Amino acid sequence: xxxxxxxxxxxxxxxxxxxxxxxxxxxxxxxxxxxxxxxxxxxxxxxxxxxxxxxxxxxxxxxxxxxxxxxxxxxxxxxxxxxxxxxxxxxxxxxxxxxxxxxxxxxxxxxxxxxxxxxxxxxxxxxxxxxxxxxxxxxxxxxxxxxxxxxxxxxxxxxxxxxxxxxxxxxxxxxxxxxxxxxxxxxxxxxxxxxxxxxxxxxxxxxxxxxxxxxxxxxxxxxxxxxxxxxxxxxxxxxxxxxxxxxxxxxxxxxxxxxxxxxxxxxxxxxxxxxxxxxxxxxxxxxxxxxxxxxxxxxxxxxxxxxxxxxxxxxxxxxxxxxxxxxxxxxxxxxxxxxxxxxxxxxxxxxxxxxxxxxxxxxxxxxxxxxxxxxxxxxxxxxxxxxxxxxxxxxxxxxxxxxxxxxxxxxxxxxxxxxxxxxxxxxxxxxxxxxxxxxxxxxxxxxx
Numbered sequence: 001x002x003x004x005x006x007x008x009x010x011x012x013x014x015x016x017x018x019x020x021x022x023x024x025x026x027x028x029x030x031x032x033x034x035x036x037x038x039x040x041x042x043x044x045x046x047x048x049x050x051x052x053x054x055x056x057x058x059x060x061x062x063x064x065x066x067x068x069x070x071x072x073x074x075x076x077x078x079x080x081x082x083x084x085x086x087x088x089x090x091x092x093x094x095x096x097x098x099x100x101x102x103x104x105x106x107x108x109x110x111x112x113x114x115x116x117x118x119x120x121x122x123x124x125x126x127x128x129x130x131x132x133x134x135x136x137x138x139x140x141x142x143x144x145x146x147x148x149x150x151x152x153x154x155x156x157x158x159x160x161x162x163x164x165x166x167x168x169x170x171x172x173x174x175x176x177x178x179x180x181x182x183x184x185x186x187x188x189x190x191x192x193x194x195x196x197x198x199x200x201x202x203x204x205x206x207x208x209x210x211x212x213x214x215x216x217x218x219x220x221x222x223x224x225x226x227x228x229x230x231x232x233x234x235x236x237x238x239x240x241x242x243x244x245x246x247x248x249x250x251x252x253x254x255x256x257x258x259x260x261x262x263x264x265x266x267x268x269x270x271x272x273x274x275x276x277x278x279x280x281x282x283x284x285x286x287x288x289x290x291x292x293x294x295x296x297x298x299x300x301x302x303x304x305x306x307x308x309x310x311x312x313x314x315x316x317x318x319x320x321x322x323x324x325x326x327x328x329x330x331x332x333x334x335x336x337x338x339x340x341x342x343x344x345x346x347x348x349x350x351x352x353x354x355x356x357x358x359x360x361x362x363x364x365x366x367x368x369x370x371x372x373x374x375x376x377x378x379x380x381x382x383x384x385x386x387x388x389x390x391x392x393x394x395x396x397x398x399x400x401x402x403x404x405x406x407x408x409x410x411x412x413x414x415x416x417x418x419x420x421x422x423x424x425x426x427x428x429x430x431x432x433x434x435x436x437x438x439x440x441x442x443x444x445x446x447x448x
Contacts, residue, residue: 064396070447073304082297120279122271124291128233128258131269133164138281139227142169146200150174154207179382211245218251237262241317265305316446320350323397326407330414354393361389372427373434403441
């Protein structure tokens with residue numbers, strides 16, 4: 001079968017996409033339209049090989065929103081069970097023939113409940129963002145008011161008007177934040193919550209350098225009749241490993257999370273709770289509500305990822321934190337700006353933040369590092385904003401930790417980063433040394 005070259009009709013031109021990006025996409029689309037099926041398939045395989053070599057063997061991946069999977073879990077993503085619908089409770093499926101595969105659902109739920117010390121788990125969720133939507137739907141109705149971290153405190157877009165919260169019809173107000181201490185301003189929160197009467201208060205977001213006072217937020221929520229949601233998208237692996245705060249035990253009604261990032265599993269989401277009434281609502285939202293069919297091959301991979309955490313979670317989480325603290329100190333010692341809180345230090349998690357004003361923004365700084373094969377991203381800090389960009393760079397140590405990096409290794413990582421960001425060396429001249437360093441770390445740790 002031959003795919004014919006097709007000119008992109010003017011009616012399909014996306015005027016809302018930056019013109020240069022849209023032009024480049026149209027050019028590549030025309031190339032793919034010109035290929036016969038065999039060549040198109042060959043290019044798929046080639047691109048995947050190139051990506052794997054680059055991402056998994058040649059880069060220092062410090063992007064906080066990713067991780068490398070246990071190869072045995074990764075193989076399960078290709079299992080045939082993924083294309084089999086699974087609607088309803090194990091033992092009472094709409095489809096026939098699921099008596100074997102449905103046991104995976106029971107395994108996953110019980111293992112996750114054990115790891116996170118909770119009573120109820122909703123795992124039929126496509127992503128952490130959708131997990132937040134589930135939580136919003138279980139606690140609020142359209143038109144209700146919620147409070148969430150602002151973007152300047154790394155609040156996630158799903159908590160805001162542009163994301164799931166706004167799309168669901170919620171009114172969003174900011175949680176007062178003490179930027180100097182990187183903490184919730186509880187006295188101001190109490191004052192505003194009494195005035196605003198939110199139905200939900202969201203704690204945490206896309207950067208968590210330190211634990212938050214969940215118990216203090218819960219006390220305020222109880223005063224005004226609100227629920228508390230802790231978004232553990234980035235912190236799930238550290239929470240499961242017992243190395244960070246335990247939000248449900250501290251008072252959160254709900255905890256959402258991603259199953260990759262620091263957890264190291266397949267891309268999906270979870271909603272956890274100890275509240276039976278909320279669990280019942282979440283169950284109905286998942287089925288027959290929004291999820292209906294879900295990918296059981298992801299569930300199988302999630303079981304293996306959870307077993308890795310069950311066996312190695314404590315040591316892994318502790319090493320993530322030790323690596324972040326060593327990297328932050330090494331960067332700071334080499335003249336790189338690192339966000340620090342007086343009396344608290346740089347971080348007690350796997351996250352680090354670098355104020356990015358001297359590079360013109362966090363994304364600009366990340367794009368300086370990318371040609372050196374050092375991968376990062378921008379993030380918001382409660383500092384002076386930068387027009388058109390984030391005002392900080394976010395680093396996460398979870399993937400390098402899985403590749404076997406230890407605190408002593410972080411000095412080498414810091415030196416390579418600083419050669420680009422501090423000494424202004426051409427990133428292309430640094431890249432061979434990045435690749436050489438990565439060659440020493442090719443065996444995964446903290447996997448069974």
